[in-house]
Amino acid sequence: MIPKEFKKIKTLVLLAGPGSGSKVFQSFIDGHHQVLMTPGYILMYFYPHWNKHLRHYENWNQLIKHFLKLHPSIIDASKLKGGDYLYNLGKKKNKSIKIKKKNFIKKINNYLKGEKINSKNFFLALHLAYASCLGENLKLKKILIYHMHVCWYMKNFYRDFENAKTITMLRELKSNIPKRIPALEKPNEMHLNKTDAIFFKTRSYKNIIFEDFFSLDYLKRFQDKSHRVVKHEDLITRKKNVMKKFCKYVSISNSKSLLNSTINNLTWNYKHDNKVELKNGVAKDIVYYNKKNFFYYELFWLNNLIKKFNKKYSYKTNKEKFTVLKFNIILSFFFIFLPSKKELNLFTNFFTFKFMKSYMEALYLEVFKIKLKLYEKNAFYFFKWSNKNYPFRLINFLNTRLNQKKNVIWIFFYILLKLLMFVFIPVVIILEYFLRIVFCLMVYFKNILGLRFFPKKL
Numbered sequence: 001m002i003p004k005e006f007k008k009i010k011t012l013v014l015l016a017g018p019g020s021g022s023k024v025f026q027s028f029i030d031g032h033h034q035v036l037m038t039p040g041y042i043l044m045y046f047y048p049h050w051n052k053h054l055r056h057y058e059n060w061n062q063l064i065k066h067f068l069k070l071h072p073s074i075i076d077a078s079k080l081k082g083g084d085y086l087y088n089l090g091k092k093k094n095k096s097i098k099i100k101k102k103n104f105i106k107k108i109n110n111y112l113k114g115e116k117i118n119s120k121n122f123f124l125a126l127h128l129a130y131a132s133c134l135g136e137n138l139k140l141k142k143i144l145i146y147h148m149h150v151c152w153y154m155k156n157f158y159r160d161f162e163n164a165k166t167i168t169m170l171r172e173l174k175s176n177i178p179k180r181i182p183a184l185e186k187p188n189e190m191h192l193n194k195t196d197a198i199f200f201k202t203r204s205y206k207n208i209i210f211e212d213f214f215s216l217d218y219l220k221r222f223q224d225k226s227h228r229v230v231k232h233e234d235l236i237t238r239k240k241n242v243m244k245k246f247c248k249y250v251s252i253s254n255s256k257s258l259l260n261s262t263i264n265n266l267t268w269n270y271k272h273d274n275k276v277e278l279k280n281g282v283a284k285d286i287v288y289y290n291k292k293n294f295f296y297y298e299l300f301w302l303n304n305l306i307k308k309f310n311k312k313y314s315y316k317t318n319k320e321k322f323t324v325l326k327f328n329i330i331l332s333f334f335f336i337f338l339p340s341k342k343e344l345n346l347f348t349n350f351f352t353f354k355f356m357k358s359y360m361e362a363l364y365l366e367v368f369k370i371k372l373k374l375y376e377k378n379a380f381y382f383f384k385w386s387n388k389n390y391p392f393r394l395i396n397f398l399n400t401r402l403n404q405k406k407n408v409i410w411i412f413f414y415i416l417l418k419l420l421m422f423v424f425i426p427v428v429i430i431l432e433y434f435l436r437i438v439f440c441l442m443v444y445f446k447n448i449l450g451l452r453f454f455p456k457k458l
Contacts, residue, residue, distance in 0.1 A: 017168035021232035045379035120160035220453035
């Protein structure tokens with residue numbers, strides 16, 4: 001059974017929010033003797049999986065068996081080939097976290113014996129069994145920290161842990177937006193066939209705008225709970241102070257381990273897309289932004305939308321020439337309707353020979369040369385918030401048929417579908433552009449009406 005003290009254990013949820021650095025922040029927390037935690041995003045989709053697949057089981061054995069199919073990386077972290085970088089740990093970058101499957105199943109069954117089947121008991125047992133397999137001293141644990149990463153499952157978590165606290169990462173938004181777009185597209189290139197990855201680029205800018213402006217505001221519906229934020233930039237300039245305040249916030253002892261970037265006490269080696277200079281284990285370039293990534297009027301409306309955010313969290317708001325006018329708020333309203341540099345480049349790029357050639361070459365390879373990636377099992381295809389409203393099941397049906405046999409009929413339908421998708425790319429770009437306008441106008445009026453949500457900073 002689950003020990004009584006863990007039924008009431010304090011909990012903290014770590015969120016990326018309108019920022020970056022949640023992984024590096026978690027790597028600083030790693031190794032603290034009072035923290036109960038699984039690394040990276042291993043359990044990010046725990047609640048979607050529970051609600052869809054696991055809650056219907058009437059015995060723990062079947063539930064555990066299904067869970068391990070959905071989350072194999074909890075046994076072998078090297079199977080999670082994503083942005084967690086749990087497969088290149090240690091100074092030589094050749095280690096990962098592996099635990100014995102039989103041992104894990106035995107331990108989790110011991111914790112669940114006699115317990116009611118519900119998400120809270122299973123979530124606790126997972127963490128206890130995992131830590132036990134790694135040889136951690138459970139008697140010292142004072143808090144369970146869950147790297148949920150995105151805020152959209154917080155309602156589920158509060159049902160199980162009503163007194164949970166949160167920490168959300170922040171970053172200067174003009175720096176964050178252009179640099180976060182590749183971070184959103186990289187997993188698509190990893191998990192999707194190329195034609196689908198190309199199609200997904202139509203929604204990247206709008207999705208980043210939505211996440212950066214609405215993730216903090218989403219927490220307002222839980223404003224009676226305890227929320228704090230951490231500026232990614234502060235991990236460069238005042239890391240010791242931030243970690244000290246973190247310890248006070250979650251009621252754990254301060255420790256030197258909080259200054260080291262590790263996973264399971266092994267050096268964590270994040271792979272940056274470009275060579276970057278580090279300071280205190282954090283990329284220094286996060287404090288800069290390039291004006292060339294934006295149109296002039298785009299920077300103007302963006303600066304006005306983030307003005308209150310910047311004031312609250314001591315970010316600098318650049319004063320563009322338009323701001324000498326008394327009607328800057330009115331100008332911002334109209335400028336929002338103009339396309340951003342990213343949106344315009346995306347639209348015009350579609351009509352270039354280079355883009356058409358790239359798409360058609362990818363389609364040819366998918367049909368005749370390569371084995372297609374199947375869109376199944378991985379939660380990425382069905383639960384990732386930015387992947388909603390995409391016909392994964394239909395495409396996966398065709399992918400499966402083509403992989404089994406290159407039948408002329410299935411080839412015809414696959415090519416037909418992909419050509420239709422290609423033709424509709426500019427239409428989708430325009431639709432995404434209008435959605436972005438709607439989101440920006442919502443933020444515009446929420447600013448005027450004072451409806452934004454800005455938690456205190458650590």
